Amino acid sequence: MKHKDCIYYLPVDAFKGICKRDKSNINADDDACENFKLAPRCEYCSNFELTAENMGICMKKYDAYPQMNASTCAEFHLN
Amino acid sequence: MLIDPNFIIMSKSNETLQCPTTNYYGSLPKNVDKKREVNKKPTNRVEKIRNRYFETKSSASIEFPYWYTRKWEEKEGEVSIVRRAEALRSGFEHLTPSIFPGELLVMGKANYLRGSYPMPWLSEAFFLAKEDEMYKEALEAGKVSADEVTTMGQGGGNVTKSIGNVMSIAGKFGMRKEEMPMLLKIAKKWYNKSVDDIGHKYEQMVPGYNTKEEIMRAVICMFDSGYTLPQGREVMNYYYPLQYGIKGIIDICITKIDSSAGYPDMDRIYFYKSVETVLYGIQKWIINHANEARFMADLEDDKKQTDEYIEIANRLDWISNNPPRDFRDALQLIWIFHISVLNEDAISGLSPGRLGQVLYPFWKKDMDEGKLTRESSIELLECMRMKFTEIDCFASMGVVGGVLSGNTFNNLCIGGLNKDDESAANDLEMHILESSMTCDTPQPTLSLLYDEKLPEEFLLKGIETTKIGTGYPAWVNNRVAIEFLLENFRKEGMQLEEARAWSIGGCLETSAGSWMPLEFNGETHYIPGGSAPATSVGVHFISLPKVLEAVLYNGIDKRTGRMVYPPHNKKLTSYDELWQVFKDYFSLTVEVLTLTNNIQHDIWGKVSPSIVNSMLKPDCLDVGKDISNKGCRYNRTFNVEICGGVNLANSLASLKKNVYLENNFSIDKLKEAIDANFGYLTAQEIGSYSLIEQKKKDTYEDWLKIHTQCLDAPKYGNDDSFVDNIFRDWQHWFSSMCENYKSLYDEPMYSCQISVSTHAPMGAVTLATPDGRLSGTTFSDGSVSAYPGTDRNGPYALFNSATCYNHALSQNSQLNMKIHPSVVSGREGSKKFLEMIKAYLRKGAFHAQFNIVDSRMLKDAQNNPEKYRGLMVRVAGFTQYWVELGKQIQDEVIARTEYEEI
Numbered sequence: 002m003k004h005k006d007c008i009y010y011l012p013v014d015a016f017k018g019i020c021k022r023d024k025s026n027i028n029a030d031d032d033a034c035e036n037f038k039l040a041p042r043c044e045y046c047s048n049f050e051l052t053a054e055n056m057g058i059c060m061k062k063y064d065a066y067p068q069m070n071a072s073t074c075a076e077f078h079l080n
Numbered sequence: 081m082l083i084d085p086n087f088i089i090m091s092k093s094n095e096t097l098q099c100p101t102t103n104y105y106g107s108l109p110k111n112v113d114k115k116r117e118v119n120k121k122p123t124n125r126v127e128k129i130r131n132r133y134f135e136t137k138s139s140a141s142i143e144f145p146y147w148y149t150r151k152w153e154e155k156e157g158e159v160s161i162v163r164r165a166e167a168l169r170s171g172f173e174h175l176t177p178s179i180f181p182g183e184l185l186v187m188g189k190a191n192y193l194r195g196s197y198p199m200p201w202l203s204e205a206f207f208l209a210k211e212d213e214m215y216k217e218a219l220e221a222g223k224v225s226a227d228e229v230t231t232m233g234q235g236g237g238n239v240t241k242s243i244g245n246v247m248s249i250a251g252k253f254g255m256r257k258e259e260m261p262m263l264l265k266i267a268k269k270w271y272n273k274s275v276d277d278i279g280h281k282y283e284q285m286v287p288g289y290n291t292k293e294e295i296m297r298a299v300i301c302m303f304d305s306g307y308t309l310p311q312g313r314e315v316m317n318y319y320y321p322l323q324y325g326i327k328g329i330i331d332i333c334i335t336k337i338d339s340s341a342g343y344p345d346m347d348r349i350y351f352y353k354s355v356e357t358v359l360y361g362i363q364k365w366i367i368n369h370a371n372e373a374r375f376m377a378d379l380e381d382d383k384k385q386t387d388e389y390i391e392i393a394n395r396l397d398w399i400s401n402n403p404p405r406d407f408r409d410a411l412q413l414i415w416i417f418h419i420s421v422l423n424e425d426a427i428s429g430l431s432p433g434r435l436g437q438v439l440y441p442f443w444k445k446d447m448d449e450g451k452l453t454r455e456s457s458i459e460l461l462e463c464m465r466m467k468f469t470e471i472d473c474f475a476s477m478g479v480v481g482g483v484l485s486g487n488t489f490n491n492l493c494i495g496g497l498n499k500d501d502e503s504a505a506n507d508l509e510m511h512i513l514e515s516s517m518t519c520d521t522p523q524p525t526l527s528l529l530y531d532e533k534l535p536e537e538f539l540l541k542g543i544e545t546t547k548i549g550t551g552y553p554a555w556v557n558n559r560v561a562i563e564f565l566l567e568n569f570r571k572e573g574m575q576l577e578e579a580r581a582w583s584i585g586g587c588l589e590t591s592a593g594s595w596m597p598l599e600f601n602g603e604t605h606y607i608p609g610g611s612a613p614a615t616s617v618g619v620h621f622i623s624l625p626k627v628l629e630a631v632l633y634n635g636i637d638k639r640t641g642r643m644v645y646p647p648h649n650k651k652l653t654s655y656d657e658l659w660q661v662f663k664d665y666f667s668l669t670v671e672v673l674t675l676t677n678n679i680q681h682d683i684w685g686k687v688s689p690s691i692v693n694s695m696l697k698p699d700c701l702d703v704g705k706d707i708s709n710k711g712c713r714y715n716r717t718f719n720v721e722i723c724g725g726v727n728l729a730n731s732l733a734s735l736k737k738n739v740y741l742e743n744n745f746s747i748d749k750l751k752e753a754i755d756a757n758f759g760y761l762t763a764q765e766i767g768s769y770s771l772i773e774q775k776k777k778d779t780y781e782d783w784l785k786i787h788t789q790c791l792d793a794p795k796y797g798n799d800d801s802f803v804d805n806i807f808r809d810w811q812h813w814f815s816s817m818c819e820n821y822k823s824l825y826d827e828p829m830y831s832c833q834i835s836v837s838t839h840a841p842m843g844a845v846t847l848a849t850p851d852g853r854l855s856g857t858t859f860s861d862g863s864v865s866a867y868p869g870t871d872r873n874g875p876y877a878l879f880n881s882a883t884c885y886n887h888a889l890s891q892n893s894q895l896n897m898k899i900h901p902s903v904v905s906g907r908e909g910s911k912k913f914l915e916m917i918k919a920y921l922r923k924g925a926f927h928a929q930f931n932i933v934d935s936r937m938l939k940d941a942q943n944n945p946e947k948y949r950g951l952m953v954r955v956a957g958f959t960q961y962w963v964e965l966g967k968q969i970q971d972e973v974i975a976r977t978e979y980e981e982i
Binding site: 009011012013014015016019021022024029030053054055056063064065066067068069070072073074 | 132135136137138139140141143146173174176178180191192193239243244246255256259260261265368375376379
């Protein structure tokens, strides 16, 4: 898993962010640390089905993509 | 054009000295011994925030467009404006909240620090045109290396090329590759449904549409306004949220719906329902951030930071419903509404207006009660500066680079007069000036609304700020603006008292305002706010030298070889004949662009109407109409913008003298010389865009005589009546002819004269001109700035030239000057500087702004951009980081005449 997949990752820009726990500057695509905790994303949701690389479907009717943030989605249910 | 490292010219000498000042963040070239006179720093907190900003890249995400589009499709069949409101609500509700450590003011347009997003419902063509290229890149997954990211420092926050898993879009924005397939899918959903596509379908019905297309292809006009930046260049009005709070506005909507349902003019219901709907989305957006602040607090070890997060959360909870209780509530609330408007459209130039007067009642109460101190007040204002500086506007490269130079033009005005004709300057504005020195960032830029009634202490504080070298405040004439407004808005009921509530929208667009009765702390305070929709919509940037070029070449664009205008087939045997053909071509340009842009804006109002901004603007909420249905109090806001006016005047003067009065050469001979670029290489060939750095070809002596005669012809800026009379004739005719054309809102147009950054790309496609300017070089900036190096008689001669006509005829005029720091140093220098500005404004000028900088430093910064991350310059109505400017504009700023004596 990468930093960008962690619930403690605060993105500053598309490249990098800040760890919410220790305030360190981290790259989005570097490997996560031992404190990693999965961030809610479409790919981990029971309503999501992968249909192609980087593409999927939500609730069997909406286009969606796996890396989409889902922290604000009322329909998110961890798979 | 954005900075490309390949364009950087290496200096002959790379020797530099460490900059002894803090604010330039770089080095000084050798022999630049003048230290910056005033060195101030923000608080440690804001210094950290600013350093974080310096390390941040502009980034785009598709969260908002995803949820917007998803809801839009789901609501098919709903009344159009309500459907859009539902889509906006969904976008706001689903934005991932981000709270950055140390912030006192929170929330941004998107979850990244410099976040923004595409709006394919306005235009999707850019993404579809690039589809293959983007897909290909997106499939090539890579690993981001910290080293590679570090190399992105040149060019500031611009992501100029794709690296690893981040793709560059429009030469500025970085977007995660995993988002690209969805972006393209969303873009396809808007094919034939966007404002761009539907507008295009209908604008083709305009007679003369083909001419419009040729005009755009020749870059005689810079861009369409209806789908690129449909709002902006206007002044925010924060009254309703400050007076009623969000819950209060929702209650107003519910009451209005109850009293409108079933009655005639029922469109009101849909507007009120739309406002209510979007406000629910904004409430959820705020509450999501409050929850995020609590999440951050739970992870925090530091007690002070924990308390700050909790305070932020509680404050957000409060203002998600209620009117503000204090200054910080008010500042946070107006910021939220500012970015709420920015999130509903692609917007540049959304100005906070006279914010120091809007917030003064809250600030004064807190200061009186000891809740605020001078230090805490200035720190909050520094935080506000950082939030405004973080704003990015997502648009195509031509718009972001070629027009905006990456700037967003959030103009904060200070000074002016109050409702009762007294000085409106206050102590909070003194703090605003101070914070703009301690935290010198591009946004918000400042404009000082100069009036003879303003206190000297306030004016000298403005001078102190201008001298720091950041280009703000610009100095703007209050009386000239009021004269312009009364002339243009009297028909809609504007009286003198209300004209005083004006402010600058965008970089320099005079905008109508109103006094709003804010009830706070047991008193009624009349606060100013914008009461008109976007200005600088309509006809955007007509290149005057390019029109003249078409006159000389019988309607043909020589660069492309295409016929733009109907051939005039005249021999141009007299100056009057040439001038008449110019007027005919220019009029045709304005006519077809007015009609096509009216259609684009009509479609914008039907497909993508403004809801948040409409709600804020008086009197939309009262009458139940959005901006596109003339709900605003004042609606005469469409204008005709031009670029290159001084080059036109200089060229006409050269033609008049050399061809028609003295017969030095014929028109045909002149055209041969222009074709040969007077024996020089083109700007593109040598990669430099200012006249002073051009290179001769071997054949230059063949054209030397004619070029010299062109250069020696009278030049604007020297108090020379020969050319100044030509300039005045142009000004009078231009302002008068605009009234022949009517906007979508059935109001006459008016003239607007700002170049923004268009003088660079428009110069780049224009051949050499009869004034001796070479092919591809940048035009003169602004509207009354002299062409670089041609104003040789000192500033007062320039002022006489600039004021040879009545500036109140136009929405603005724009004068940029570059002054060496030594000229204005010390208190005596300040007084001398102030007297010079007063002298200019007293002659009836509208505007002046200054770069107080040594040109050698700019040259050094061009050669060593990595050493100048914080260096800012004034371009044309805005201040921008040097490293985020395109080379064309950098060359132009370096070439400007530098006054070493006033």
